[in-house]
Amino acid sequence: MMRSVFPVLAVVAVLIAIWYAAAVWLNTPWALDKAKRAEVTLSTSDLIADTWAQDKPKLPAPHQVAIEIWNTTVEKKITSKRSLIYHSWITMSATVLGFALGTALGFALAVGIVYNRVMDMSVMPWVIASQTIPILAIAPMIIVVLNAVGISGLLPKALISMYLSFFPVVVGMVKGLRSPDAMQLDQMRTWNASGGQEFIKLRLPASMPYLFTSMKIAMAASLVGAIVGELPTGAVAGLGARLLAGSYYGQTVQIWSALLMAAALAAVLVGVIGAIQRVTLKRMGLA
Amino acid sequence: MMLVLLGLIVWAAGWVLNVWISRLPRTRATALAVPAVFGVTLILMWECLVRGLGVPSVILPPPSAILVRLGSSVPVLWLDFVQTVLKGALSGYIIGCGAAFVTAIIVDRYDFLRRGLLPVGNFMAALPVIGIAPILVMWFGFDWQSKAAVVVVMVFFPMLVNAVQGLQDTTVMQRDLMRTYAAGYWTTLIKLRLPAAMPFLFNGLKIASTLALIGAIVAEFFGSPTRGMGFRISTSVGQLALDLVWAEIVVAALAGSAFYGGIALLERAVTFWHPSQRK
Amino acid sequence: ADDMTLQLKWVTQAQFAGYYVALDKGFYGEEDLNVTIKPGGPDIAPTQVLAGGGADVTVEWMPAALSAREKGLPMVNIAQPFKSSGMMLTCRKDAGIASTDDFKGKTLGVWFFGNEFPFLSWMSQLGIPTEGGADGVTVLKQGFNVDPLLQGQAACVSTMTYNEYWQVIDAGLSPDDLVVFKYEDQGVATLEDGLYVLEDKLSDPAEVDKLTRFVRASMKGWKYAEENPDEAAEIVLDNDASGAQTEMHQKRMMGEIAKLTAGSNGSLDPADFQRTVDSLLAGGSDPVITKQPEGAWTHAITDAALN
Amino acid sequence: MSEPTVPQSQPPVIKASNLDLTFQTNDGPVHALKGVNLDIGKGEFVSFIGPSGCGKTTFLRCIAALEQPTGGTLTVNGMTPDDARKARAYGYVFQAAGLYPWRTIGGNIRLPLEIMGFSKEEQAKRVKKTLELVDLAGFEKKFPWQLSGGMQQRASIARALAFDAEILLMDEPFGALDEIVRDHLNEQLLALWSRTGKTIGFVTHSIPEAVFLSTKIVVMSPRPGRITDVIDSRLPRDRTLDIRDTQDFMDIAHRVREGLRAGHAYD
Amino acid sequence: MSEPTVPQSQPPVIKASNLDLTFQTNDGPVHALKGVNLDIGKGEFVSFIGPSGCGKTTFLRCIAALEQPTGGTLTVNGMTPDDARKARAYGYVFQAAGLYPWRTIGGNIRLPLEIMGFSKEEQAKRVKKTLELVDLAGFEKKFPWQLSGGMQQRASIARALAFDAEILLMDEPFGALDEIVRDHLNEQLLALWSRTGKTIGFVTHSIPEAVFLSTKIVVMSPRPGRITDVIDSRLPRDRTLDIRDTQDFMDIAHRVREGLRAGHAYD
């Protein structure tokens, strides 16, 4: 435990130190600009203090972000629109729904690719091409089109999440479902196993390690999708809306706290999959 | 209605054609023909459905209109391509992957860093681009430098993780062999660990190639000069010039696929020895 | 009650106070309407939402609406609660700008996404090319905020009297450090924040009736907001789901908005319309619209609503 | 020693006549089997021996209908190999243990039983019985990686035995084991064979092993894989390891070695 | 046969006294070597035999300084194994061929030569020579995966021979080969040994192989790995395969087998 915690803490400490230094560096021009216009001269310590306490800094100091996060999580009722937990929750619901849809789609495509020769030969290049399309560009169109057919609310956002999250699942699951070697497949043949039995008893369990790894990537992608999806839905609520609103008003502290919150949310969601992975693989004797 | 029906017929015909081709012996030609037929089928169906259902072209233009626009806007598309792909994405890609590679070698050398940096790295990789892009635009200005910075941030961690993993992908026996030759760190790195890491490095390079393009385009949504694919897309949506929007998307997808394909070819040439590349 | 959806041009803020007041005070309810207000944002083109059927009515700027009309989307102005334009170009004195003659060779921040039309026609009237160079101006696609001005990346940025201008002030620049060019003062003002619908709605008497009731209630909301700006700002805050708006900013914005809506009873002044059209037609080599639009506005709704 | 003939009274279980198999690969066709003729009677223990790549595995795979011959005929119990496969006539032990890592030892042995639809009680009974047969009682709940290589190999044999197929095909099952463990398993395999009267096809690289186990030794030559010698063993059916020191044993071993050397080109 | 002693005149090349090695694993320590005493003289051919997991590989690795003993002393040419390693005293052949797949056969053999800074011409000359030695002339430009397992194994032996190390350590180098190829390589190895006078440490699972090759056979027992018997072979240094039919050979083989069986627990 100590072996893994200490290096992480050390790296985090160094990062925070760099962060403070960078805050001084990036925020100094504005502090000097302000001082010049106010016609005062700043001592070094005044300058540093100022760079760590600006209202709209180019880079907020870590403690400013920490205080903002504290104020918008612990200090606010979680039903409040000013609570980051409330916004995280909104983003999370779209993320999880999109993730579920994406995993299902990715899984279905992978099964198709593994079992159908035409799909095997035709689908993959297009799946790759689909991922080179900038999602932020088509997200508004997706929302409008879905709106036109009367779908709104959670689902459009979830569909954008799905678009981003199915890709790692397809790639991973095709690998995973193909991971049984020729001998294992031959064994099934000598027992005259049906296609379904082969899938349930061999291909599926063999693909589990791949599935979990790709689900972790998919979850992170799904979160990005949910945040992207929040922008063209009117940025009503959610972490994406907070990012945007922060951006709109130049509230860097708010941007950074939403960013860190998003990363923390990703860490939690990926952690949950990791936990399920450990339990499942342990029970399967694979861990 | 006729057109809708036609769309479905096209779909069925394409599928049947593909089933037929896929039964032929596997050659380079059939391997290319099947996805091509699939793509053409999709496009024809799109054309039929858009026309058949009377979808307004300010919502979704038919492929034919996109093609016409693609032909008539070559100068604009080229200008945007240079700005976004060559200046933003490519430079960021090279810097980001290069930096990640160098970092990986350092991280790999010091176990302490690996255990400390990788978990933190995973956390940072989860920072959504849309959040980082406005910040980087604020730091690095409007032109392509900030786009490159976004790309650097996006590609850095996937590349780092793959490179670190790759550098460790040697067997005990391969390393012991080097020890019996009394080979030093650098010799082992160059003769053993780098070649062994190639499959992973290329995996990282492939993932990074799609990310790079997306990153460069997305960053342009948050401030840019009056050129670039992201600029054109967002501006044209506002002007309801959806055909131009889609023309840009087509260029993006082509550039992305070509980029990816190019790296895949390079991979084939460099890691010809890896089981996944042999047939 | 009849369902209606209103698509806003931008995020929930006092710029749209009239509609939120009408909703909150029950003015829509009194007209037997069940109105849903959809906030906009940087990625939402209200024209496209309207085309896609995602909304019945949308708040849009006239240049964008007329441009869309030329592209084949038959948008019609049914009411114009905003009398005057709030657009301006805010410049730093220390960047060497004192008058429009100083623009040459400078970098200017401009909003795109359909909001660039007024700027482009202004520049073409000034005869300044926008492709950069010593004789022209370099145009930046300005992001969501006024950072480029604060960071010194641009000499001027686009601002609204009621919003971005105050962000510049809040950031620490004083009005003395700034020079502002209001589009109104430059004679290139175009109409902002009108209510638009698709043409076919107007041929259906039932729809016309709905729209009439909607405009009547909305204008009631606007007048209420003008008279009670602080309360209106509170109502806007209550409706902001992102929780990012501040009371101080919204109250101040409401005060500024009231100046722009004052003088309009909701009915479009054809002279204002013509001034906008002329400005857009005058766009030099690449005008925003190429011919005098026909049927781009109607008084049918406001006449019915206001009498 | 003359060419053996199967007694007329009993039709052969496996009958190959003029069997041919050519693989199409991208650097031309590979002629893996050429004109193979072989009859295997019920209850025989047949070993296949020959240099690497001569087609031993291929022939076993043809019998099990894992490979489709390109010429000649092959019948198993009078039917096609594929029908025999569908009738679940085969227990096949592959060269590597190939246990599924996500199933316990018991679960691995249960796998074919599940697939063949045995009842739950029957499954449990058979798993228990075969585990005892290979000296693995008590290891049912362990996962494969918790066992040594030899134990895994025995588990994989147990898996092939569990559903009592009439024909047991084993492809170098003991290749990875050390000599002592191998001797032990050889004895056990012989005991099982004489108890059950199964027909066994067995591939090996070891001359002593082939001689020790078989009633018939098939020597093959490299590509195109042909049968160069078929040796019927005069050794008694009941054998102990000591038999290896007898002259008979050495004679047969010598004949096998000579046969092998004749066909051998060093890779 | 009494415990052998190395002649006083010639100090042993490898000398282990009371060697101990314990691995710390997460389920407790594994005692891999315990009180191992062994002297190997210059030019001897020493085979190690013993059940799986008894520490044969571990001992070889200690000699090559790939493992650090936890007790006792071990000297090679009077220095520590690590100094001997740095002096490039060893050629080590691992159980699997372990060729680098991105290098051709020639490139693989050239690898140690590059590292040790031989000149280009010298490299080419030695590659050519060792390739001929293992019967692989003409395969220099091929990649490992284009060769059969046996050919790969021979290439890996060539790689260990190329730089003419004084001591050759071989860990079951022929484990994966069939008997005929194995015999052939055994003969070649003996020829090489008598020509060069190298000191060879050789791990095998095969009793005949051990007896056929060695001047000294070390029998080990399972954990904690100990030496239970050291047999000095009376067989002449010049041997052909026929020697396997002599009584001397069988006697030694028998003694080895007994020694092995004693320490064996069936796993």
Ligand SMILES: Nc1ncnc2c1ncn2[C@@H]1O[C@H](COP(=O)(O)OP(=O)(O)OP(=O)(O)O)[C@@H](O)[C@H]1O
């Ligand atoms: N699927 C295949 N495609 C092409 N060639 C094949 C295939 N399977 C086997 N071969 C070739 O057929 C020949 C016989 O192979 P087979 O595996 O039967 O040999 P074997 O006698 O079992 O050898 P070993 O002792 O090495 O297992 C070999 O030359 C091999 O390369």
Ligand SMILES: Nc1ncnc2c1ncn2[C@@H]1O[C@H](COP(=O)(O)OP(=O)(O)OP(=O)(O)O)[C@@H](O)[C@H]1O
């Ligand atoms: N790195 C290690 N960590 C922990 N235990 C080890 C390690 N290497 C070997 N062992 C243990 O030490 C013992 C001796 O292993 P070693 O590899 O020397 O056996 P061996 O005699 O070579 O066996 P085999 O014939 O199977 O190759 C075994 O029980 C093994 O599990």
Ligand SMILES: Cc1ncc(C[n+]2csc(CCO)c2C)c(N)n1
């Ligand atoms: C990408 C982007 N496009 C346009 C605007 C400007 N804008 C659209 S509506 C409106 C009214 C009130 O704020 C303003 C200013 C922006 N800020 N960002």
Ligand SMILES: [Mg+2]
């Ligand atoms: Mg085989």
Ligand SMILES: [Mg+2]
């Ligand atoms: Mg070993």
